[in-house]
Amino acid sequence: MRLLLVEDDDRVAAALVAVLGRHGFQVRHARSGHEALDALVPDGSDPYRVVLLDLGLPDRDGFEVCSRIRAGSGVPVIMVTARADIRSRIHGLNLGADDYVVKPYDMGELLARIHAVARRGTGTGGDQQDEKQAGPLESRGVVIDRERRRVSVEGRDVPLTRKEFDLLALLAQSPGVVYRREQIFSEVWRSGWEGNGRTLEVHIGSLRTKLGLPGLVEAVRGVGYRLIPDEPVADAGEAGR
Structure with a gap:
């Protein structure tokens, strides 16, 4: 996923x-x-799916930048700023920002918000992206038919529970991308992560067994899970249960 980061502090x-x-x-x-x-x-080139926009820019205020972006594009904008007052939040959202995150923030929350606004498909090229997301997903011989909610491996149908299917479909949207546990629970279970770690491990284990591909879903220690793409992605972190 392509992302545009607008931030004048090089260190940050x-x-x-x-x-x-x-x-x-x-x-x-x-x-x-x-x-x-x-x-x-x-x-x-491929369009940006999300813009992370700081408000304190050297040449113009971030609110003006957001307004200019929204006048010519539907790309989702997340304002990421130290301005925590409610007036700034309301003003930013009224200008067309899709979300507003106050610094300092939790990185896991920011990642979840990025994925959330990207899923809305409002960016440039969104129609093409929606069409792509509506079709089957395929990775390493696994075909996920989201319209019929069916999964097959090398032509063999694999019966999955509703949550197993939703979990696999989520990971397969972006093979190689690590999905945090918090994000997985938010999207698949519609609940918080706290206290539910064993539930996720059980579903991951069941998926590996039913698909007959124990290495398809990788655990990234301290972060979450990812679907191994056809060509492995480097530097994904230390894997483990």
């Missing part, structure tokens, strides 16, 4: 780019409002 940006990169994001860093707007001009 470097740390964030490193973390996002480990979670499978392709990040472009813009240091000013002008650079951000230039980056969003269509050039034939």
Whole structure:
């Protein structure tokens, strides 16, 4: 997933780019409002799925940048700022921001919010993305038919429970991307992660057994789970239960 980070503090940006990169994001860093707007001009490459927008930019206020973005694009915008007052939050959302995150923030929460706004498919090229997400998913011989809610491995139908199917379909949306436990529970179980760790482990174990592919879903220690893509992704962190 391509993501545009608009942040004038190079130290903050470097740390964030490193973390996002480990979670499978392709990040472009813009240091000013002008650079951000230039980056969003269509050039034939894959569109950005999300913009992370700081408000304290050197050349213009982030609110103005958001307004300019929204005037010409539907790409989801998450304002990431130290401005915690309610007026700023309301103003940002009224300008068209999809979410508003106050610094300092929990990285897991930010990742969950990024995935949440990206799923809405409101960005440039969103119709194409929605069409792509509506079709079957396939990875390493596993075919996931989301319309019929059926899964097959090398042509063999594999019966799954509702939660097992939803869990597999979520991970298969972005093979190689690590989904945090909190995000998985939020999207599959519609509940919080706390106290439910064993439930997730049981479902992951059941998936591995039923699919007959014990290495398909990898546990990333202290973070969550990812679906191993056809070509393994480097530096995904130490794996383990």
